[in-house]
Amino acid sequence: MTDQKAEQEERSQYNYETFEEIMEELKAQDYDKVGLQGPDGIKDELIEFGSDLKEHGIEPVMIGASSFGACGIANEKAERMGADALVHVGHTRFLHPEGAEMNDVNVYYLPYREDRDLMGVLEEDYNKIEEQTVGLVGVTQYMDRADQAREFLESKGYNVVDGKKGLRTTEPGQVLGCDAGAAHNISHKVDAFVFLGSGEFHPSQVSEAGKKVYVVDPYERHIWIEPPNSLDDEMQAEYARVIKHKDKKRWGVVTSSKKGQNYMRAAEIAKEKLERHGKEVFLFVEDRIFESDYKGYNIDIYVNCACPRMTKDWQDLSFVSTRALDVLDEVEIEHE
Ligand code: SF4
Structure with missing residues (x-):
């Protein structure tokens, strides 16, 4: 690879702060055609x-399907349309946990920053925070204000990690x-976490x-508290689903064809574990995973080796995480 090409590839893997910065890069590279991808909420901006x-x-190629994360990078679609590069709007660059390459084409990342008054909420409500040493984490939409939040908390006497x-x-x-992992890696150093963002899913993680x-x-315009280990109940529910189906002979293991959700190693490990327990295991793959696609195979329980956000009890079938399989080591199995 030439030095110039290597430099170009490296620059294309950055998270950028503005579309203007990306445009400068695209022009400098003299690209003719560029893919554009992003989530539903910002299609007007796209x-x-x-x-x-x-x-x-530069001719844009609009990627029609919504993206839920940079795990669903549309580089193959962009390439198929003859694009020289892809601009992924909404999320930061995603690193594949099993080490797969995520940059077949040059991808320029423009994370979405939510223009809401995060600092106003912190300044008004910070005295709810009882612990002295706190870890600072959050979702991409607000991480551009992490420095401000840290400085504010420190000015009020908190130790911030x-x-x-x-x-x-x-x-x-x-x-x-x-x-x-951002939180788990510092949990031994802190007494609590301050999380910048909204919704229940990320704080529970x-x-x-x-x-x-x-x-x-x-969004709620105040600071609220997520108790420690709040996912315990969900995990217990998953164990219960595995126990309910423990004697079933046929199991499915599902991964996604989306690049960042394609966890083949995890799928193989889950398959081996189930086979050790005498199961007949089938691997499934698809882009977006819906329960309706899994009816008719005469399999009642599937293991999720794609986006972990999707693990939940479907209406008629069961869908469990790989972690829930651990309970099989503790129960007696009689095949039906
Ligand atoms: S939670 Fe799911 S959608 Fe979000 S980045 Fe991870 S794999 Fe992608």
Whole structure:
């Protein structure tokens, strides 16, 4: 690889802060055609970016399907359309936990930053935080304000430990639905976490580090508390599903064809574990995973080796995480 090509490839793997910065890069590389991909909520912005590209003589290829994370990078679709590069809007670069390459084409990442008054909520409500030493983590949408949040908390006398990078993330302190490593890696140093963001899913992942989580929520406009280990009940429910089906002979193991959700190693490990327990195991693959696609195979229970956010009891079939299989080691199995 030439030095110039290597430098170009390296630059294309950055998280950028503005579309203008990316545009400068695209022009400098003299690209003719560029793919554009992003989540549902910002499609109006995506089409404006497409219009900007046209103005600069670059043909945009709009990727129609919504993306839920940079795990679903559409580089193959972009390539098939003859694009020289892909701009992925909404999320930071995603690192594959099993080490797969995520950059077949040049990808420029533009994470979405939510323009809500996060600091106003923290400043108004910070005295709910009882612990002296806190870890600072959050979702991408607010991590551009992590420095401000840290400085504010320190000015109020707190010791603040910055979150680290996780296995799949590229911003320090950033938490994904499938990766709360940013919190787990510092949990031994802190008494609680301050989480920048909203919704229950990510704070509950952070709570698995065994500490209370103070959620600075710009949607709810106050700080609320997620108790430690709040996912315990869900895990117990998953164990119960495995026990319910423990005597079933046929099991399915499902992974996704989306690049960042294609966990072949995890699928193989799950398959081997089930086979050790005498199961007949079938591997399944598809892009987006819906229960309806799994009816008719005469298999009642499937193991999720794709996005962990999807693990839940379906209406008629059961869908469990690989971790839930551990309970098979503790029960007696009689095949039906
Ligand atoms: S939680 Fe799921 S959708 Fe989000 S980044 Fe992880 S694999 Fe992708």
